[in-house]
Amino acid sequence: MTIDVTAPGQRPSAQPEPAPPRIIMCAPDHFEVSYTINPWMRPDEWEARRSELSGAAAAGWSALRRRLQQLGAAVELVAPRSGLPDLVFTANAAVVLDGKALVARFRHPERRPEEPHFRRFFDGLAARGLLDEVHDMPPGVCLEGAGDCVHDAGRGVFFLGHGFRSDREAAAVVADLFGEEVEPLELVDPRFYHMDTALCPLSGGEVLYVPGAFSAEGRGRLRERIGADRLIEVPEADAVRLAANAVNLGRDVVLAEASDDLKAALAERGYSVHEVPIRSFGLSGGSAFCLTLRLDRRSNRRSGRPVGGTGPGAAADAPGQPALLD
């Protein structure tokens, strides 16, 4: 006879606790809007309301960090640096999957000085065993990290946004390095200049998307790939508040704000919406997803295999665990 000595609610010791989601963030100490590289950025408005907006950014960022931690995430911090106001948008730092980081190459000279800063940061993570490999983009090819290369873990595909910031040619680089399928989709509305402003895969297989951000062909590809019943249209009023730029952890969706319609659409599918006061980042064209980068993403092929050993860096979503795909 086998006696189960595990107390109710406890896991048997043979099954380790799944590692928490590990998220990279950068405090907005030097965040400001001092140049214009997307239609949201208005340095004059920032200047006129500088102290109000930077205070709101600091408070909102801390609220986002706290909420992610309350939802079980471990947060790693990149050191802020004066003169790099967009460093807060860590989603743009790299594409990360299966313990490999592909460091961004930015389109605009204003953001290029972030590249060596992020490279050093990722090298530091590798030295701590939190990453296995750190790679750079080949010369002449732009890719602005997870902001334009959004991973859909359930489908085993990266959705690559091109047309504004990243090059379509980056698709081959990503496919070669990560061995994951890449679906390039052209972005056509300058307000949704990064893929993460227009598309957000959810852990249950649904995908939030902003239809007008894509060409007719792209919308067709998304319908084909995802299925019309699993595509959740983000209403225009929400899209322009960057609601598609959401962080999804299991059944929780963290974003700046959502209309009652969008909240209802998510609730119907079993998601809880958490609003955090990060609207001031909207003046730079960013929101919740942009302010984060998941370090522990796994492909289906590799889920369950710890990266960097079994220490604090091991971050596998063990097979059979409740879906915490993204």
Ligand SMILES: NC(=O)NCCC[C@H](N)C(=O)O
């Ligand atoms: N959408 C993102 O992934 N990141 C926001 C980047 C905002 C920044 N001001 C930029 O235009 O690059």
